[in-house]
Amino acid sequence: MNIHTDMKSDAIVKLDGVVKKFGEFTAVERADFEIGRGEFLAIMGSSGCGKTTTLRMLAGLEDPTEGDIWLDGERVNGKATWDRDTPMVWQSLALFPFLTVQENVEFSLRMRGISKSERTERARKWLDKMQILEFADRNISQLSGGQRQRVALARALVTEPKILLLDEPLSALDAHLKVRMQAVLSNLQKDLGITFVYVTHSMSEAFAMADRVVIMSRGRIEQIGTPQEIYHAPRNRFVAEFLGSANIFSGRLAGTSGDDWLIDTDHGRFAVSALHAPAKSPGDAVTFIVSAENMRISPEGSGVPGIRARVVGEEFVGATAIVFLETESGEELKVQKSHGELASVDLHPGSTLILHWESETCHVLPGE
Numbered sequence: 001m002n003i004h005t006d007m008k009s010d011a012i013v014k015l016d017g018v019v020k021k022f023g024e025f026t027a028v029e030r031a032d033f034e035i036g037r038g039e040f041l042a043i044m045g046s047s048g049c050g051k052t053t054t055l056r057m058l059a060g061l062e063d064p065t066e067g068d069i070w071l072d073g074e075r076v077n078g079k080a081t082w083d084r085d086t087p088m089v090w091q092s093l094a095l096f097p098f099l100t101v102q103e104n105v106e107f108s109l110r111m112r113g114i115s116k117s118e119r120t121e122r123a124r125k126w127l128d129k130m131q132i133l134e135f136a137d138r139n140i141s142q143l144s145g146g147q148r149q150r151v152a153l154a155r156a157l158v159t160e161p162k163i164l165l166l167d168e169p170l171s172a173l174d175a176h177l178k179v180r181m182q183a184v185l186s187n188l189q190k191d192l193g194i195t196f197v198y199v200t201h202s203m204s205e206a207f208a209m210a211d212r213v214v215i216m217s218r219g220r221i222e223q224i225g226t227p228q229e230i231y232h233a234p235r236n237r238f239v240a241e242f243l244g245s246a247n248i249f250s251g252r253l254a255g256t257s258g259d260d261w262l263i264d265t266d267h268g269r270f271a272v273s274a275l276h277a278p279a280k281s282p283g284d285a286v287t288f289i290v291s292a293e294n295m296r297i298s299p300e301g302s303g304v305p306g307i308r309a310r311v312v313g314e315e316f317v318g319a320t321a322i323v324f325l326e327t328e329s330g331e332e333l334k335v336q337k338s339h340g341e342l343a344s345v346d347l348h349p350g351s352t353l354i355l356h357w358e359s360e361t362c363h364v365l366p367g368e
């Protein structure tokens, strides 16, 4: 499997071998990907992985050290930010505190020399679309966090750009408002058909809204794909660990059995579906995952073959619970099940269970 799945043929953004260095330090190692017209693309990764730098290069706030950036068919290296049709919504929102809501939204139209009457009409249209027209004459300081988000969006969208860049715009909101604003953003993007490039460190945010997700680590792109592809078929150990829901096993290829590989691990020999696995020879190292939802549990003494593990703790996640366990060799494993499914086993800390799974629910990490 390639890290770049589903390249969009109708690309509005193209990064071609883009590298960004600050002195000796490489912030973006080599970005090669396209963004489709009307696509919602999230760039996700932990702090310092280079996601904001990538966004800033699209905005024209940084120039690539190597490679080319294409926006709507035009090579834009060196093109000033004010000459690009790529407004940005910042984490801080960067609203002007000395201007009213309407004046904030009119700002970029004023910069473009658009007449007062047209400015007013366009600003009010976007305030109305964002459901904040009633606050048009207020100062920014008189608005709630969610209302400010809407002003920032109206201000960015009033020029009707083809691409909107968003840098963690929801990170300052409380959890409840965050979920509501995710829905607002997602619906807005679909209604307008504008391309959104959305930087976030939050997997739940990226997976809830994006058509495709780019996962970065230390300046490198680890995987690009739809949330489903990334969730079900992470490319390597980094992505699997980042998702947090996978049990990761390493071993060596011992042989085959039908469509399955037989893998020798420290816990014994397991059959693993090899349908999407890269070519390997007997003796080669193989890493595979079993997601926490696909793990099955049986009481000790049930005679079911599997891995013996001790219950360490339990965490409630809505209608399900995640049970954390430890093997005899100290490896941590997790199982996620509904409360009903868990009712039949002893989950007291220290009790021993047998973990097992179906071979077809395993996924071999192709990038390992």
Ligand SMILES: Nc1ncnc2c1ncn2[C@@H]1O[C@H](COP(=O)(O)OP(=O)(O)OP(=O)(O)O)[C@@H](O)[C@H]1O
Residues within 6 Å of the ligand: 022, 025, 026, 027, 045, 046, 047, 048, 049, 050, 051, 052, 053, 054, 201
């Ligand atoms: N102007 C600069 N000069 C030197 N180093 C920089 C500069 N801008 C960013 N960096 C470094 O480049 C790396 C990537 O930064 P970037 O802001 O892209 O990370 P990020 O993934 O957006 O992180 P965060 O989630 O913390 O914002 C970091 O190590 C950062 O310190």
